[in-house]
Amino acid sequence: MESNKKVCPLLKDPSKYNPDTVDLINDLNERSFWFKCLLEMVKNFIKRAGILNPDNPEAKQIAEKCFHSFKSLIDQLHHDPTILNPLSIRTLLEFNERKLRENNFKDAWLHQKHKENEMAFTQFPHRIKQIDNILDESLKWEQIAKGVLAGNMFDWGAKAVTDILEESKEFGLQQAMDTIQSRPWFKDTLDKWVFKIQTTPYKMTIIFVDNAGVDFVLGILPFARELLKQKTKVVLSSNSSPALNDITHIELKQCLEKASKHCQIIRDALNSELLIAMENGQDGPCLDLTKLDEDLCQLCNEADLVILEGMGRAVHTNLYAEFKVDSLKMAVLKNEWLAKSLGAEQFSVIFEYVPVS
Template identity: 45%
Template sequence: MSRPRRFNLLQDYDGYNPDTLNLLQDSEAKDYWFQCFIRLVWKFEQQAAKSQSSDPTAVDRAAQFRKHYLEQLEQLKDDDRSSNREPLAIRNLLELNEASLRLYGFDDPWKEQKRIENEASIKKLSSRLQRLDELEDTVARWTEIIKGVLAGNMFDWGAQAVSQILESDKNFGLEEALQRIQQRPWLIDCLDQWLDRLQGPAHKCVTIFTDNSGIDIVLGIMPLARELLLRHTKVLLCANIKPALNDITFDELKEVVSKCCAECKVIRDAYETGMLKILGNEQNGPCLDFRLITHELCGAILESDLLIIVGMARALHTNLNAKFTCETLKLAVVKNEWLAKRLGGNTFSVICKYENV
């Protein structure tokens, strides 16, 4: 792994804390989230076994994963060391899940599901872009693009409220998600400020930290990237190198973008000329800790004057309160009822937080 270096786009690197909640200092949150992951581990076990159904050892290994993960959770929950130790956050519980799956040979349990959803979504990209192009009014078009990113973020198999919908309704797609997410005004609603900013000069370079596969990346993020490219903004798409839940990986993103090139000339021209690039992020789970950004990635995105951080893990569990030296747009749908209520909203409330330094 490449060595980390200080990420200079943070306003206060030494004071940076990626985590929104410290479970060691919040007993209600700690009780809730440990119980939440104890419930979720059964689903992760089933998905792990299913992902390697042709292997006769898969069921036993999946059960061993569950046992190990639950034991590790109990150790973390009962740890009574001083409260001035490193914070304990949702990020740690998610990273423990990924590490435990890999320990028992399940590197990417959602791989086949991601492939199916990516291919299905690419077939719908052209019509999605055509619909957006029919919106001649810039405000209306950008509003629809941002809503599309948010609706795409619904497709998260790691969120129990969403997985129940996806399992029960095989026809649930982008249009259905657009109807399900919170209508404006949103829980955190900076859309008007973002739209006002778009009246000004185009950004030189944007780094987008992507989230889920399928509808999220193809019908949410790619139209967003295309619209920024049309403003002559360089676009850097950043995905985790290691699998985490159904998040798109660096290798999968390269394949998806290559196929999107066949559907859109703007994307193809930008990819061929280097105005659209794909970068790898070596995080250990679905969250985003800017202290762990590698030396190479730091250098690649240092030219960015805009960061777009997408998803609950990257923009809500981590970095909701982080301050940067460039403009930031944090986009997520709150797919957990407890967390939504803690923030003053309801399930599927929307986070659209724009900060202009």
């Protein structure tokens, strides 16, 4: 598979590109925190494994086996951090996902994602009607952007969020909007984005999407739909392999088919190939732009905008990535340690639009 991976042609300077934001090799404090944080995340999966995989009677035992594999790696890394190269949040998460797949968890969160997609689609017609009823274009784009950011709260890889989701079954998009930071955001170039989108629509954008459920259905789809209304070609790119509750390529196509039954704009865009689903070649919840699917790279050559959504793709990786074309990074900082290391607070918002200078 690696032979089919290519460097994203949209990177400004591939030779200087480093996907990883946090240095776990040289910063002992960062390494100690993230080892503990990720160990806790992997261990917490054990108690959920049986519920998430009701058809697998050995789910809990397999989850325990995977945890011990992960813990063994962490123990070794404490003594010699160079044995995993590169050592980063990205590569540790990829290691965990590989272990899950190797031990018969083909998609550990499949049932949960299906449940959340179904729930989100019950609200999808109301959500797009709500957006269409906003006559002021600036306010409309603000509402759409807030929807993407609030949708990104539905991330089972973030402890601060899982605590909320487990405590409240009523937590939905509106509750998430009330939880995230109010404007002005930590990084807030929304007004610049609105001006650009109103004056010069894009020809084609690549959107690297994140979670299933509310995130994709109520956040990303309305965002993409608004771009489609401007005749922008939209390529939605999702994981090739399962990772946490991230939407996979297969699920993305299923969701688009379902959305097309609710929305004429999406239906027409799919039929005319103005809206396309592409896999990104990744097998973890982060994004290494030097290892993209070859077919996606071909399409990237035509894009004049790249959008990165979610902590895994826009914060843990690619926070400092520079592009040859305009870029937009959207995420909510759901980890307090990471937020403070960036000079922000937990649930602060990154909405960073960077036009090519």
